[in-house]
Amino acid sequence: MAKIKFLLQSKSENAQIYIRVSISQFVSLKKKTGFTINPKDWSTTTDRPKQNNPENKNTHTNLNKLETFIFDQLNKDLANGTLIDSYWLETQINDCFGRVIKTDTGLLINHIQHIIDNANTRKVKTNGGFKIGLSASTIKNYTLFKNIVSEYQTTIKKQIQFIEITKPFVDKFTNWLINTKKYSTNYSGKQLEILKTVCIDADKNEIPVTPYSKTIEHFRESDNERFIQTLSFEELEQIKNADFTDVEKLKEFKKENPELTKNISITPETLNNARNWILIGCEIGQRGGDLLNITEKNIRNKGKSIYLDLIQQKTNKNITISINAPHVIDIIENHFPKKTQHQKLNNFIKIVCKLTGIDTLVKGTKLNTKTNRKELGMFPKYDLMASHCFRRSFATNYYKKIPTAILITITGHSKESLFLTYINKREDKDSNADLYRHFYEDLHKNKQPQLKVIKNGTND
Incomplete structure (x- = not known):
């Protein structure tokens, strides 16, 4: 059975009070509790402060509280197979008394929390200047990043200071993200991008940071590693013309596809509603x-x-x-779809696509529910379709048919280069020149040539 003992290791007037946790004959942990006392007021009989003044009584109470807290946590974590070490003990002491030192601005995790806490008043740069307040998705990204940093701190058994964020640190962090956590290239690169942003923000707030932290290089998948899924005009025509009225056929489909249709009501109404969202989405180029x-x-x-x-x-x-x-105008004017949950729509998209025969094998990434990681492989196309494919379908289908400058005003991309990366295309200068010629010819095709009399300078 584990034993807990409080002790002093100094005879100075403000001696630190230590806690020693003995888990077995071979495992014993010791850390400062954060409390101090004059050794004259310490009882070696009870291993507690003498209760001869209010301050000592308060310390006595806090040490009892800590002992109970650590016993409780120790029993839980031993049962869960948690590693019990010095870092664990330090964490329990801080958690017992709520000692996340929020005033210590030099800690990475504290500044992440500062950004989250002040999200609604932060200035964000836009094309037209600035706006106030971070978006919900940005706050979510910071929150997830904070959780990742917390987990990494547990792994390395220390809190991360800004002055420790050097190239060797970032290299080790990157290795952990990719090789230990098995995060995708894009997701790992995104975490480094957020880390760099937090460091730059800390520097602007006069918090000492390393010069390297402001130049951290992030990354994303190369064109050869990216596999995007879109619905072509022909496939959208299949979806538009599909007949979902045969109820018996839908019941049979549900029986044959239990995983795909789990907890989903497959009716002509729900399928038509999903179809309408698909057809609108692939014509307006917006996020889900x-x-x-x-x-x-x-x-x-x-x-x-x-x-x-x-x-x-x-x-x-x-x-x-x-x-x-015309078919989207008809939907908007006569069959405007009912609002649905995002995840439910993603499920329905797969069902609609399978029912309409969009099932060719394509290369892509799919979430493995057992590992909670995306895996590359060959899958039926319907299995890889989701609402984010609408925006890419719009951009891909109309690329080179409509000037890119017009398309990006609809998708909201700030630069053509980002738009091309989004649809996995490279700039085709010849194609741009051909498109210019096409518009030039259309502009001038109805103009009649005009004869012009040129004087030759004689009286003949």
Whole structure:
């Protein structure tokens, strides 16, 4: 059985009180409790302060509290197979008294929390200047990053100081993200990007940081490693023309696909609703969250034209889209889809695509639910489809058919290079020149050549 003992190791007036936790004959841990006392006021009989004044009584109470807390945590963590070491003991002492030193701005995790706590008043740079407040997705990214840093601190058994974020530290952190946690290249690179952002922000707040921390290089998958999934115009036509009215056929489909249709109501109504979201999504080029927030209030009629106005959640950009496809106009005017949960829509997209025969084997990444990591392989195309494919489908389908400058005003990309990376394309200068010629010819095709009389300077 574990034993806990409090002791002094100094005879100075403000001697540190230590705690020693003996787990077995061979494992004994010792750490400072954070409390001090004059050795004259220490009882070697009880291993506690003498209760001869209010301060000592308070310390006595706190040590009893700590003893109970550590016994409780020790029993839980031993049962769970948690590593019990000096770092564990230090963590328990701090947790018992809530000693996350929030005033210690030199700690990486404290500044991440500072950013989260002040998210609603932080300035964010935009194309038009600045806006106030971080988006919900950005706050989520910082929160997830904080959790990752907390886990890494447990692994290395120390809290990370800004002045420790050097190249060797970042190399070890990167190795842990990719090789130990098995995070994808993009996700690991994103964590390094956030780390760099936090370090730069700390420097702006006059917190000492290493010069290297402001130049951390992040990364993403190369073009050869990226496999994006889109729905072509032909596949969208299949979806548009699919018949979901045969109820018996839908019941049979549900029986044959228990995993795909688990906890999902497969009816003509639910499938038509999902189909309408798919067809709208692939024509307006917006993220899934923005798509599902659209209501009839976002629709604006101007003469014979129909416009969709929205503000993108991620970028806070005001976007206006002209609705031109007749079948989408019909959906918006007569069959506006009901709002649905994002994850439910993702499930329905796979079902709709399978029912319409979009099942060719394609290379891509799919989440392994057992490891909670994406794995590369060959899968039926419907299995890789989700709402993020709508935006890519729009961008891919209309690329080279409509000037890229117009497309990026709809997708919200800030630069053409980002747009091309998004659809995994390289800039094709010849194609751009051909597109210019096409528009030039259209502009001048109805102009009649004009004869011009040129004087030759004689009277003949």
